[in-house]
Amino acid sequence: MSRFGKERRQRELTNLIYSNPFTRDDELAKKFDVSIQTIRLDRMELGIPELRERTKKVAEQAFNKVKSITGGEFVGELLELELGNYAVSALEVVSEMVAEKSRVCRGDHIFSQATTLAIALIDAEIVLIGSARLRYRRPIYLNEKIISKAVFARKKYNKHLVKVTSKVGAEEVFVGKFILVAR
Numbered sequence: 001m002s003r004f005g006k007e008r009r010q011r012e013l014t015n016l017i018y019s020n021p022f023t024r025d026d027e028l029a030k031k032f033d034v035s036i037q038t039i040r041l042d043r044m045e046l047g048i049p050e051l052r053e054r055t056k057k058v059a060e061q062a063f064n065k066v067k068s069i070t071g072g073e074f075v076g077e078l079l080e081l082e083l084g085n086y087a088v089s090a091l092e093v094v095s096e097m098v099a100e101k102s103r104v105c106r107g108d109h110i111f112s113q114a115t116t117l118a119i120a121l122i123d124a125e126i127v128l129i130g131s132a133r134l135r136y137r138r139p140i141y142l143n144e145k146i147i148s149k150a151v152f153a154r155k156k157y158n159k160h161l162v163k164v165t166s167k168v169g170a171e172e173v174f175v176g177k178f179i180l181v182a183r
Helices: 006-019 025-032 036-046 051-063 107-121
Strands: 077-082 086-092 127-136 145-156 159-168 171-182
Touching (some): 006 025, 025 036, 077 107, 086 107, 107 127, 107 145, 107 159
Antiparallel strands (some): 077 086, 127 171
């Protein structure tokens, strides 16, 4: 986009952040062809919090809907949730999560992110993993960000089929199909 007048830029900035609260300041600066500082000043003037606060608010709203798991048990950061339909979470790979020698994220963290996301999707007090079919597509390294999306496939009695796909950027790194048993 070319340069905008301040009023128009702020109006469009508000719309963009409202439609995608996870947009970073540097992405906005590039889109509007202004400095990051200009975006920060616009946000302050409009009363729009920084990304961390916006993400936290969205996560809190999503977690208020979850019955089956508490915030302390959840692996990653819940970004979106529509019970019985889909859920999205993010997990930043930090040094405590990687093997010391290879610097590759251990599979238990990837699996835990996927299972807690799948469990959160089910609208029940008690949800257990009945079975899982997993595919690790490639190693995930230190400082990469894993975005996982769980999609509800079908339900038969108290059994729910959920597919979780995890990506780093646009690249698929993990796929899990879970049969969850709910009570």
